[in-house]
Amino acid sequence: MRLDELVVEDFKKLKGRHVVRPAALGITVVSGDNEEGKSTLLDALKAAFFMKHNTTGADRDAIQPFAGGETPAVTVGFTLDGSAYRLAKRFRRGGVQLETPEGLLEGDAAELRLASLLQFEWPGRGAARDTHTGVAGLFWVDQGTTFAKEQEPSPTALRGLQPALADQVAALGRGERAPRLMTEVRRRRDQHWTGKRDQPRGELATLEREVAELRVELSGLEAAEAEVEALLDRLAATLEKRRAWLAADHLGRARRAVDGSRSALAGVRALEEEKRVRSAERQAAASELRRLQDMADLRRQRLAAIDERAAEQAKLARATAENAPLLDRARRQRAATDAAAEASRRALAAGERERETVRRRAERLRLARELAALERLAADVRATAAEAAEQQARADAEAIDEIALEQLETMEVELKETRAALRAVATRLVLRPDRADAEVLLGLVPVDPAAPIELTAPATLILPGFGRIEVTPGGKGLAELRRALADGEAAFAGRLAELVARDLAEARRRLLARDRLAHEAEAARQKLATLLRASGMKGQAALDAACVTARARLAGFDDVDGGDDADDATLEAEREAVERTLAELREREAALAEERRRATEEEARLGREADVLAGAEARAGLELAKLEDQLAIERDELADVALAEALAAARTVDDRAAEAVLRVERELARAAPEAARLEAEQAARRLAQLEEEGRGLEREVVRLEAELKGAGGRGIGDRKGDVQGRLELAERRHARLFAEARAWRLLAETLEAVDRARQDALVEPLEARLAPYMRQLMGEAVAAFAPESLRLETLRRSAASEPFSSLSVGTREQLAILVRLAIGDLLVETRGQSPPLILDDALVYADAVRLARMKTILQQAAARQQILVLTCRKEDYLGLDARYLRLEDCRA
Amino acid sequence: MTIRLLHTADWQLGKSFARFAGGDLAALLREARLAVIERLAARATEADVAAVLVAGDVLDHEHAEPGLLRRMVHRMAGFPGPWLLLPGNHDPARPGGLWDRFAASGDCPENVRLLTRPEPMTLLDGRLVVLPAPLLQKHVSGDTTAWFDTAVLPAGAVKVGLAHGGVPALLPGQSESPNPIALDRAERAGLDYLALGDWHSVLQVGPRTWFSGTPEPDDFTRSGQGQALLVTLPGPGQPVTVRALETGRHAWQARKVDLGHGPAVGAIGDQLDALVAGLAAPGETVLRLTLEGALDLAGRAALEAALGRLEARLRHLEVQDEGLLTAASEADLAAMASEPLLAEVVAALADSEDPAAPVALRLLHQTWQRLEPG
Structure with missing residues (x-):
């Protein structure tokens, strides 16, 4: 593509029409000041191609002329594949026309054709972004973005470059179905293998687990089957053992041995039984002999006892007879002492009563005295209380008290003070009559003419002979003082009237009388308190109650006769006499009691002796009678003669029985009973042991059968067969799937390896064209691309590899321009043309050396490519074989 | 008597x-x-x-x-x-x-x-x-x-x-x-x-x-x-x-089939059909089928399909194919060679001594075939 003409009208910063006609090949430098609109030229070019004429919204607003008013418009004349095109786009509805060799296109047809020509894509809405602008977008680099990471070829740019790159490598095209096939193969591989490709997943993993689980299950079943087999073998062996054991007839022989030993033992037991019988007979004979001997002995003892008891009874009868008179005498003695004691007790009781009488008399006397004292005290108390009450009542009846008196005295003082004040301001008249008898009348009242007259109110003096003198006092406050005096005197008089007193002196006298009465009342109360305190009474009422109590207690002695007139001495003499009598009586009573005790003891002793003698005699009599009765019974049973005969016969029987026992014992010794018993026991034990052995075998059979049942013997074969089958099937399925999975993995790996190798080969042409530029700029540095994105990834210098992103901004920008130049060269070679490379204020970060080298490189590339440099620093690009344009000169 | x-x-x-x-x-x-x-x-x-x-x-x-x-x-x-x-x-x-x-x-x-x-x-x-x-x-x-x-x-x-x-x-x-x-x-x-x-x-x-x-x-x-x-x-x-x-119900049969070297894809199915035709009661037959011969990848794919159909007609089919060689033929390679990357992969697997390589090759071919062009 070659840019022939760019006409921009009213576009953003550019006001009016600007026409730029770059050199057909080589470098065109368009210079202008900052903000003059150089970048707007590039924006306008991009808008012409990549922004639809009828675009609205923010994209459309962004290109509106800053001056406003006009519709922005861009016209581009360009040559593509040798054909000339002219695109006229005014950004409004119906504002596009594309002149092509085939004719004029308008509207959407023009836009679609445009996209087809430049191999870019229209997005759904709005302007085409960098990702859609194809190869051309890669070559038209905005200001300050050349070095940016995002400046790697866009997908549409890559698609545009692919044919050119593929043309450089023989048969490197993937083919039409290869990408889809790779996707499918990867999908199938990933169905079977994990991300690292070494672990199965999905159905393959499930099958592997199933196989493993089935193997474990089969192993378990085989072990169980082996266990069952072993149990079956043991059962068979046990059954055989039981059969052989039964065939050997161990039990039969043992039972016969037991029978034989039991027979021998029966003979021994018969002898032992006979011995037992003979021994019993011998014991019976001996027992009978002993019984008869005992009977004879008892008969003799019985007779001796009877004789002894008879003698004892006689002796006791004699002792009883001797004791009887002594006992009678003792009883009489004791009766006498009883009578004396009774008399003494009665006398003592009379004395006690007498003493009580005397004591009560004395008590009654004491109570009467107490009552009299209480009554006197009560009378005193009542009189004192009455006195106190009376005096107090009189005192309380007096109306004048200290307060009232104090009020009167205060009022009198105030009156005096008022009068004095009045006098002080009174008009004092001193008359000096010439005559001694001069008469002076104040008003109508004569006054002493020699005495000064003090007037406090208008007055008329009549001086006979003289006439009348009217005097009007005029002292200061006279009227007030006069009113105050009148008021005070009225109040004083009123208060005296209330107190019924003639004057203050009487009031004072009455108050003194009142105080005296109160003092007397208080003295009476003190006396009353003293009386009560001395009597211990809490009050008059208590005193009255004590009197009542004393009277009642005294009334309790009304039954005491006599002595009403006795005094204390008489009563004390009576009491002493009674006490003496009582002491004598008690002494006598004690002596009588001792005497009676002794008599009673003697009587008791003799009584006991008589009882003992009587008891012993009775017992002796009873025993004697019993012995005689027993003897009679025994003799009735067996007379003395018969007893002697039986005794002799029993001795004979005993001798014979002893002989029989000896005979049996000798026979038993010959039969060896212990050995026979041991033999029988051994035979029985052997039989039991053999029976246990037989039962043990049976139990073992039962146990093994039960164990077999428990081990799941029945059906285990079926389960094993089932598991074997499932395992075999799972193994077959696994083997088949595994083979397929391996094949998918191999296929995917092979596809990827081949594809990767092809991708690597794909960037070789680009790297080959970049290499000379790189050497020119940086010496032996080599840049490496990512095959799939054609993104510069690393820069290798002196065997060290540096990531592109770590390079300086200036270096990145320079490399990015070199890559575009290399791509341009590739396109020129393979397609005969490349889009014009437009650099907007590029290389501003380059140092002088790099800038010079870059200019040389641009100059070299310009021999093949059209390069448009937009710059504000024209001087940086001086010296190039280039067309130089000033933006301001482009304004038409 | x-x-x-x-x-x-x-x-x-x-x-x-x-x-x-x-x-x-x-x-x-x-x-x-x-x-x-x-x-x-x-x-x-x-x-x-x-x-x-x-x-x-x-x-x-x-x-x-x-x-x-x-x-x-x-x-x-x-x-x-x-x-x-x-x-x-x-x-x-x-x-x-x-x-x-x-x-x-x-x-x-x-x-x-x-x-x-x-x-x-x-x-x-x-x-x-x-x-x-x-x-x-x-x-x-x-x-x-x-x-x-x-x-x-x-x-x-x-x-x-x-x-x-x-x-x-x-x-x-x-x-x-x-x-x-x-x-x-x-x-x-x-x-x-x-x-x-x-x-x-x-x-x-x-x-x-x-x-x-x-x-x-x-x-x-x-x-x-x-x-x-x-x-x-x-x-x-x-x-x-x-x-x-x-007295028996099931017929346990063992058959061996030699598929030869590189048979036509259609012939494989025919051979297996003929085999079933020779069984008295296919539905009660437990068959062990031993396969021999050599197949290219296409033939192997055809065989797999034919075996699937055969298995459905029998009580049970057990296949022993250890004696059956499967290798990429020139045609297989040519078919995949249109894709340069696959051609290299096929060559690498063919040269590999890994025992999984033949299976991988077969899987590659199967997958490649299943992917529609475009």
């Missing part, structure tokens, strides 16, 4: 058919082994035999689930006469084992006789004496029929031996069990007939000695399965007549 017997063996009830586990087929084949008893009972009734002799391996193993013997008895109901069951190496009569438990269970009817002891059994009021040689364990080194030679038997009775084992003199190393039986036992013991079990096909091993084979086929490799023998004994010392009766 003629006595007829039905000779069968190797029922192997409960056989798991492990190779078919996981689907319905194994269960169906197990059921077929029970169902054949009903057909045996019908044959026995039809032929009015004196007894049915089962020469061992009634069960596939001695640890069968308990209900199996009850189901077996139920299937025997069609023939009320004696069923003489001999324990074989698969179900030996161990003391306290399977047969003792069955005898004690009360489930065994009177007409089903368990021959667990090597003792003569008299039938038909003494006119027929059966000498059983039960196996008491899986393997014995001696000849269990040796006692037939010295057995004291009533004169005038037809003597029939019943045993289970191999005949080394005739079938060295080919029988299922190593329990040896003398080839001339019938002659030495003066038997009128020796009924043998263990060999799963009908096989006559002597003038009076036969293997009946299994009544329901269970093996691809043997012919003569699925039959029972109707044995006619005119009288003591008289020549015996033996006739095979068909």
